[in-house]
Amino acid sequence: MRILLIEDDKKVASFILKGLTESGYAVDVSHDGSKGLILAEEEPYDLVIIDWMLPGKDGLGVCKSLRMSKPDLPILFLTAKDDISDKVTGLDAGADDYLTKPFSFLELLARIRTLMRRGTRLTEVLAVDDLEMNLGERKVYRGGQFIDLSNKEFAILEFLLRNKNRLITRTEMTEHVWNIQFDRGTNLIDVYINYLRKKLDTGTKKPLIHTVRGAGYTIKDTV
Amino acid sequence: MAVSLRTRLVVIMVGLSLGMAVVISLSVLLSFRHLIKQHLLEELREEASDFSELVDFSGGKILIRQGADWLEPEHKYDSDHARYMVITDTLFNTVQKSANLGDRELQYYFDLHPEDHSRLIDSKADSIHFVCFIRPLTASSGVRYGYVLSATNTAQTSTYISILERTSVIVVVMAIFAGGLMAVFLARRITRPLMAIESIAAGMDLSSLDQRITVKSKEAEIKNLTKSLNQLFERLQRSVRQINEFSSNVSHELRTPLTILRGNIEVGLSRDRTPDEYVSLLSDLLEETMHVIKIIDDMLLLARADNRALMVKREPIDLAQFCMEFKKDWEIFCAAKKQPLTCTVSEGIRVEADRTMLYQMILNLISNASKYSPDGSEIEVSVLRTRSETGHSVEIRIADHGRGIPSDDLAKVFDRFYRVDKDRSQDSGGIGLGLSITKMIAELHGGQVSLESMPGKGTTVTVFLPEIFAR
Structure with a gap:
């Protein structure tokens, strides 16, 4: 399963990349919003993980654009913002799920699995x-x-x-x-x-x- | 217990109008009474004087001329306007009396004493309203031979006075009423804006600090109060916004390193690793932990400075010696990018400063300069003395030839957690507090910081500090 990670913080991106790769996912990383969006639109990813705060184009913008071009692509939002209103904004922009930093990596994996099986079967x-x-x-x-x-x-x-x-x-x-x-x-x-x-x-x-x-x-x- | 302003105003104003009404009514009443009495006295005196003209004394006998005077209506008929006239001997025996007295003897109504002067006498009994003027009759030899008594009924004047008294009471009652009404009206007028202000202020909390008092009032005091309160709310709102921004910045700034720590640990533990992998993981964790510590230290430093709880240990420092002493330390921070550090310091410049803070401040600026400059580019520290109208000051300049700061960002670089590179790339290792701390330290020492930058050419940060002279 291919995942695109759009995260500007290189250290955060690095451990997510390592953890996901070790879990068997094929992961690409982009540190920039607009470049990430282009990649997400061109490549057949099974899931995109987007950080909120991004240079180039912010996570919300990426999310909205991606929703237009690929309505079925599961999007997982990562952010340091933990207000309910922020969550609502994220989900309204088209994110399928939302994780607040600092998140548990195991939870990230579980949510990725949930998003992947969405629309297929409700079983693991x-x-x-x-x-x-x-x-x-x-x-x-x-x-x-x-x-x-x-x-x-x-x-x-x-x-x-x-x-x-x-x-x-x-x-x-x-x-x-x-x-x-x-x-x-x-x-x-x-x-x-x-x-x-x-x-x-x-x-x-x-x-x-x-x-x-x-x-x-x-x-x-x-x- | 607090009495409401409205009640107090009403009480005071009703009391005042009552007092004024009573004083005015009483003085009117008393002077009116006095005037009436005066008037009566004059009339009676005149009558007595007229009648004394009718009396002669010769050969030990009192002779009275009869004439028109005795026949005048006020002497002839008994009425409210009647004037009673009696001429007596020295023992107050009646010699002649006016017709309107009939059988009555005027002398019975009064306490009469032989007097050597004229005076007005009130009647003995309260129920009989008479006043009497007594005038002694004296012969040309100087011998007193009798009296003229002239008296009148005071029923009418009593009626006038009692009407006046009643009117006064009505005036007083009306004054209380009118005063009360006016007091309520005025008190309302004064307290209405106060109550409006109070209700807005009472309903205000942290989430509704954007509210403003919009009481329309022509009174300067209320206007000023409204203005001051609104300014207070404005300042409060600004501080609360700053605190909120700061704490959300803090939580955001801590979240990222904590995410990195947690994520690395979880991924690291997810399977068996080689010792080398563990070593590399642990050193990453250590680096990130140091980053968290740095954030917390810097935030605490700024928070202490904000609360004025920061101890500044001032001592005279010779900047040339100071730079010599620490140049080696600072060079370490430029070594990684092979950037030469030059120090140009004029001799004999001294400032009074906290050594640790001064060191920290210059280090911050050098490390910034190094971060945002390419490998091998020079970093210049120079200290010089400048004279201005305000006196001597010392300029500590740290100049680099790095990428500079875009002009849009210049105004914000001293804001806490503000970073020019929005991608928060951890390459620079910055947390956005360095310049805030520099500014704080400069201001603690009575100085200031300025920053000039040309994108692509470099940045110069200048710290101005007051100079001290050797004693």
């Missing part, structure tokens, strides 16, 4: 056949058996599961699982899909990840 568990992914615990089970996945593997599987029974192109995959620095010329996706297949499908009668030749991958329970 994604499943196909006997494969289950618990997003809260960040654990994957196949037939009740725990499968240890790396962050990237987890992210790819999550993206596939969120779009199960649908063809995912390599481009889509890179856009949602890797951040903007990803070199699209590599075959890294195929490598990771191989890892995932080994871990998930080995020793089972029913492979779940399928290659659509020349197009991409899909996850489905019917052959």
Whole structure:
């Protein structure tokens, strides 16, 4: 899942980037409001985190513009302002959620998960056949058996599961699982899909990840 | 217990009008009575004098001429206007009396004593309203041989006087009434704006300090009171706004480093790390903690200065020696960006200052200069003496060749937590209090700070301090 973080304070941005990356998200950071807005409009992010006080264009302005161009994009607002009126202003500008600094990083993660699953399912568990992914615990089970996945593997599987029974192109995959620095010329996706297949499908009668030749991958329970 | 101004005004004014009405009525009444008495006396005296002309004394006998006088209506008929005349011998035996007395003897009504002079006598009994004038009759030899008594009924004048008395009472009552009415009206007029002011002031609290008193009044006192109160509210509102801004700034300024601390700790704890990662995390945390401490220290310093609770230990300082002593310390702050620091100080310039504060102030300015200047650019500290009309002053200048300050920001750079770089990039490490503290220290020492800047060329901060001379 790709996240854009627009936060001017480099130290704040740095730990959020580190924490989110370690949690399996592909994160881009912008320290400037207007540049952040351009990035958010061009790249297919799954969620944008915006700080209120920003140089260039302030968080509210970014939020409003982004709401116009991408009405469905989840937006999480970060701010040091904690007045009820500030919250209302933030939410009215189009933010889906609001976190006041200093926030708990675990809460930030939980809210990101909530926003991500909004409009899909009200559960933290994604499943196909006997494969289950618990997003809260960040654990994957196949037939009740725990499968240890790396962050990237987890992210790819999550993206596939969120779009199960649908063809995912390599481009889509890179856009949602890797951040903007990803070199699209590599075959890294195929490598990771191989890892995932080994871990998930080995020793089972029913492979779940399928290659659509020349197009991409899909996850489905019917052959 | 407080008595309402309205009540007090009414009481005072009613009392005043009552007093005045009573005094005026009494004096009118008394002088009227006196006048009537005077008038009666004159009339009776005249009558007595006229009748004394009718009497002769010869050979031990009193001879009375009869004539028109005895026949005049006031002597003939008994009425309210009647004048009773009696001529007596020295023992008050009647020799002749006027017809209107009939059988009555005038002498019975009065306490008569042989007198050697004329006088007016009131009647004995209260129920009989007579006054009598007694005039002795004296022969040419000087022997007293009798008296003329002239008397009149005072019923009518009593009626006049009692009417006057009644009128006076009515006047007094009316005066009380009118005074009371006027008092209520005036008291209302005076207290109405006061009560309006009071109700606005009483309803005012921190959230409604933007209210103003809008009482329309022509009275200068009320106008001035309204104006003063409104100015007070204005000042209060400004202070409260400043305090609110300051505390929201403080909370905002602390929130960011606390976010960084909390976030780094939570992310750090979220999984196992290598010792190197822990070391790097801990040093980041330490740096951020120092930042929090710096914010709190600076805020406390300013708060103490605001409350005048800051101790300034003044001592004479020779600035040339001072700069020599601390140049090495200051250079450390310029070393990271390889910026040369030059100190140009005229000899023998002395100020009276707190060493620590002076050091802190110059350090703040040097560190600012270093922060906003490119690598390798020179930072100049110069101390010189200037003479102006107001006397001698010392100028401490810190000049850099950095990026300067946009003219829009110049007016605000001394505001607390104001930063020219709005992105609050922590690269500069600033918290926006440095110049506020510099200004505060300069002002504590009876000086001031000025700042000149050319965007792209550099900034010069000048601190003016009063010079002292060696004794």
